[in-house]
Amino acid sequence: MRNIFSLKKGSIRQKLYSITLAVTIFTLLIFTVGQLFAAYVYTVRGLEQNLSVTAQTMGFQSAVSLEFYDSISAEETLIALQKNDDVIKGCLYDIEKKIFASYSATGEPCNAQLLKGMEVNEQIFKSKLYVVEPITARGDTLGYLYLENSFDIFRHYAKRFLTVVLGLFALALILAYRFIVYFERFLTKPVASLLNVVNQVSETNNYELRAKKISNDEVGQLVVGFNKMLHLIQLHNENLEKEKKRAEFANNAKTEFLSNMSHEIRTPLNGIIGTADLLQRSKLTEEDKKSVEIIAESGKNLLAIINDVLDISKIEAGKIHLDLTAVDLKKIIQSVVSAFSAMAKTKKIELKSHLDESLDFHVMVDEVRVRQVLTNLLSNAIKFTEKGEVNVHLEHVQTDDQGYFKISVLDTGIGISADKLDSIFSRFTQEDGSISRMYGGTGLGLSICKELVDLMHGKIEVETNKGKGSKFVVTLPLKKVDKVVEKTPSEQEKRDVPKLKVLVAEDDMINQKIIEKMLKSLGHEVHLADNGEVALEHFKEDTFDIVLMDMQMPVMNGIDSAKAIRAHEQENNLKETPILALTANALEQHKEMCYEAGMNGYYTKPITMKSIEEMLTLN
Numbered sequence: 001m002r003n004i005f006s007l008k009k010g011s012i013r014q015k016l017y018s019i020t021l022a023v024t025i026f027t028l029l030i031f032t033v034g035q036l037f038a039a040y041v042y043t044v045r046g047l048e049q050n051l052s053v054t055a056q057t058m059g060f061q062s063a064v065s066l067e068f069y070d071s072i073s074a075e076e077t078l079i080a081l082q083k084n085d086d087v088i089k090g091c092l093y094d095i096e097k098k099i100f101a102s103y104s105a106t107g108e109p110c111n112a113q114l115l116k117g118m119e120v121n122e123q124i125f126k127s128k129l130y131v132v133e134p135i136t137a138r139g140d141t142l143g144y145l146y147l148e149n150s151f152d153i154f155r156h157y158a159k160r161f162l163t164v165v166l167g168l169f170a171l172a173l174i175l176a177y178r179f180i181v182y183f184e185r186f187l188t189k190p191v192a193s194l195l196n197v198v199n200q201v202s203e204t205n206n207y208e209l210r211a212k213k214i215s216n217d218e219v220g221q222l223v224v225g226f227n228k229m230l231h232l233i234q235l236h237n238e239n240l241e242k243e244k245k246r247a248e249f250a251n252n253a254k255t256e257f258l259s260n261m262s263h264e265i266r267t268p269l270n271g272i273i274g275t276a277d278l279l280q281r282s283k284l285t286e287e288d289k290k291s292v293e294i295i296a297e298s299g300k301n302l303l304a305i306i307n308d309v310l311d312i313s314k315i316e317a318g319k320i321h322l323d324l325t326a327v328d329l330k331k332i333i334q335s336v337v338s339a340f341s342a343m344a345k346t347k348k349i350e351l352k353s354h355l356d357e358s359l360d361f362h363v364m365v366d367e368v369r370v371r372q373v374l375t376n377l378l379s380n381a382i383k384f385t386e387k388g389e390v391n392v393h394l395e396h397v398q399t400d401d402q403g404y405f406k407i408s409v410l411d412t413g414i415g416i417s418a419d420k421l422d423s424i425f426s427r428f429t430q431e432d433g434s435i436s437r438m439y440g441g442t443g444l445g446l447s448i449c450k451e452l453v454d455l456m457h458g459k460i461e462v463e464t465n466k467g468k469g470s471k472f473v474v475t476l477p478l479k480k481v482d483k484v485v486e487k488t489p490s491e492q493e494k495r496d497v498p499k500l501k502v503l504v505a506e507d508d509m510i511n512q513k514i515i516e517k518m519l520k521s522l523g524h525e526v527h528l529a530d531n532g533e534v535a536l537e538h539f540k541e542d543t544f545d546i547v548l549m550d551m552q553m554p555v556m557n558g559i560d561s562a563k564a565i566r567a568h569e570q571e572n573n574l575k576e577t578p579i580l581a582l583t584a585n586a587l588e589q590h591k592e593m594c595y596e597a598g599m600n601g602y603y604t605k606p607i608t609m610k611s612i613e614e615m616l617t618l619n
Contacts, residue, residue: 016184017177024176028169039161047086047129051149054084055133059145062092063135066100066142074101081105081147089148092135100143110146190214194223207234258313258587263552265306266584266605267508273299273606274514278521281609303606308444311372314588315451322369322455326362326481329370329405330355330394336374337392344382350389351382356396363405363478369452370476374407376445377472381411388412388469398480407474416464424462425450449474500545500616501525505535505561506582507553511605515548515582518612530554532561539565544577546616549599551583551590558583559597566598580615582607 058077065074078090081103090103091110102110130148134141190213197211207230213223276296284292314320337353344351374392381390393408416424425446453460458476502524506512516526527544529535533556535549547565551558562579569576580601581594591602603615 016187017180020176020180021173024173028172032165032169035165036158036162039158043157044129047149048131050086051129051131051147052133054081054087055131055145055147058090058147059133059135062101062145063137063142066092066094066135067137071101075103077101078103086150087147088150089130089146091146093144093146095141095143097144105150186215187219190219190223194219194226198226201230207237254313258310262306262310262587263584265302267511269299269303270584270606271508271510271514273303273608274511274518277608277610278514278517281521299606308448310587311448311451312444315448320452320455320588322366324364324366326364327367327370329363329365329478330359332367332370333374333392333394333407336371336378339375340378340382343379344390347382347385349382349385349387351392352389353392353394355394359394359396361480361482363480365476365478366456369456373449373452373474374409376449377409377474380445381409381413381470381472385411385413385469405476405478407476408471410469410471412469415466415468415470416462417466418464421462421464425460499523499525501527501543503527503529503535503538503542503544503547504582505529505532505548505553505558506550507531508550511550515607515612518607518609521609522613522616524616532556532558532564535561536564536568539577540568547577547579548582549579551581551585551594559593562594562597562599 058081061077062074065071065077074092078092078101081087081090082105088105089108089110091099092101094100099110104110130146133145133147135143135145193214194211197209201207201209210227210230211223213220213227273296276292276299279292280289280296311320333353333355337351341351378390378392389412391408391410393406393410395406395408397404397406450460453474453476456476458474461473461475462470463473464470502519504512504515504519504526506515506528507530512528516528519526527538527542529538531553532549535547536556538544539547547562549558549562553561556564558581565577565579568574578601579599580603581591581599582603582605583590583594584605594602601615601618603611
């Protein structure tokens with residue numbers, strides 16, 4: 001088994017040498033053993049025949065001596081055996097098997113024991129070769145002649161034959177080795193050439209390489225098959241590269257479209273929502289207030305749709321990242337529920353929250369994403385409930401330092417058909433077209449909820465009964481931490497913000513007026529710039545407490561303007577002035593660009609009085 005395993009690990013050349021030499025040696029061994037056995041049989045038979053003839057001749061000559069009891073003549077007859085080098089002993093026995101005469105070339109005497117247990121004419125080859133020949137005259141047995149042959153002759157023959165055979169054996173091995181050395185290149189060269197190309201392809205991933213076909217045997221067919229495989233892989237890679245470029249182009253086009261769409265829609269939305277926000281703070285009649293609320297609500301709905309589409313794009317690109325902070329989960333839920341109280345009141349639906357009062361600690365979670373999930377679930381619950389109530393529950397199950405929090409939203413609305421449960425978390429999907437026509441919506445809310453919950457390593461489940469309502473349960477594994485002091489500016493802090501000198505870089509005239517009016521209503525001094533270049537000139541000529549910078553402007557954009565301002569500050573050893581991006585671009589890459597340019601904050605349009613107050617307070 002060891003030889004087999006070692007053979008598996010060796011090269012083709014080693015295997016070829018090993019197998020060929022092994023077969024050659026095995027064949028030669030069988031041939032040698034066969035020849036030795038044949039030579040042995042042939043030699044023994046020859047010695048037996050010679051000894052038998054000698055015994056018959058000597059027995060005939062000794063018959064007269066036995067008949068006349070002439071032992072002297074018998075001795076003389078046996079002494080003639082000296083001329084035969086092969087015979088080393090001769091013993092003549094009478095009829096009673098007593099020694100009558102003897103001859104021994106070795107000096108070993110004859111005795112009567114030699115004939116005991118022997119048959120007449122018996123020839124035995126064990127350690128010696130001998131023959132017993134009966135001596136007869138006129139049909140009567142007169143005695144027996146025992147002749148023993150020398151074994152040296154056999155050894156001589158065997159040694160000479162073995163020398164010849166071993167010489168032939170060695171010659172055959174040498175010829176076999178030379179044969180292998182000469183012919184192995186015809187097998188190993190094509191394989192080595194193929195292996196070289198395989199290694200090059202593996203190291204360089206260059207599928208344009210091709211192996212050279214050297215032979216027309218199985219190795220040649222293997223080379224042809226390998227080259228075909230390389231060709232197919234090359235074509236496949238070329239197609240993949242083309243598809244990759246198309247996908248990248250399409251993705252870039254989609255990103256560019258979303259960026260432009262976000263910018264072009266958010267820009268007028270800033271005017272709509274900003275104006276509505278200003279009007280809501282002014283003295284209006286009840287009817288006018290309702291009209292302004294409709295404008296503001298419509299703007300917020302449109303903004304929500306834009307944000308949903310952007311979130312889907314971010315999820316597809318894998319660019320949504322969690323920003324974990326220590327937050328009070330109860331306070332978040334209370335805040336979201338409070339935000340929907342007016343909507344529920346308008347529909348005459350009772351909105352209740354049931355929060356575990358023992359939750360007096362904070363948890364590590366992305367507050368924005370939790371708010372987004374709960375907002376979508378509550379929005380759906382109220383939207384699809386015509387009467388009854390909507391309840392929000394918060395439960396907690398603690399295991400060591402890991403807490404599992406269940407946020408449940410229950411409604412008494414229209415419910416969902418059981419056969420539609422598998423599709424409600426798919427994008428742009430609602431239960432059926434009539435739902436969309438009756439209640440509106442894009443079908444993105446639940447899909448985004450599912451993606452965000454998965455991102456937070458949680459799960460979202462639904463229980464529903466058609467016509468009786470639904471229950472959505474979000475389970476999140478959150479780590480609890482000690483309470484922290486929240487940095488949200490208080491109303492007093494907002495009022496205590498000093499009067500600031502603000503430079504606003506904005507190319508849209510409507511947005512200029514809205515932002516200017518908001519800032520002035522808070523008592524701040526405002527200086528306007530139509531583009532980044534004008535903003536840079538103003539900054540060099542005057543001193544400002546804060547800069548609000550749009551990103552997309554003619555002549556010089558906000559990114560380049562911010563970089564130029566930072567360079568000017570460094571050149572003149574000036575204190576760094578806070579620069580806040582105030583832009584309609586809402587993609588993550590735009591946020592990164594702003595911070596890389598040296599800006600201190602990033603705020604997306606539309607801007608409200610509340611967001612203006614917070615950004616000025618925090619910066």
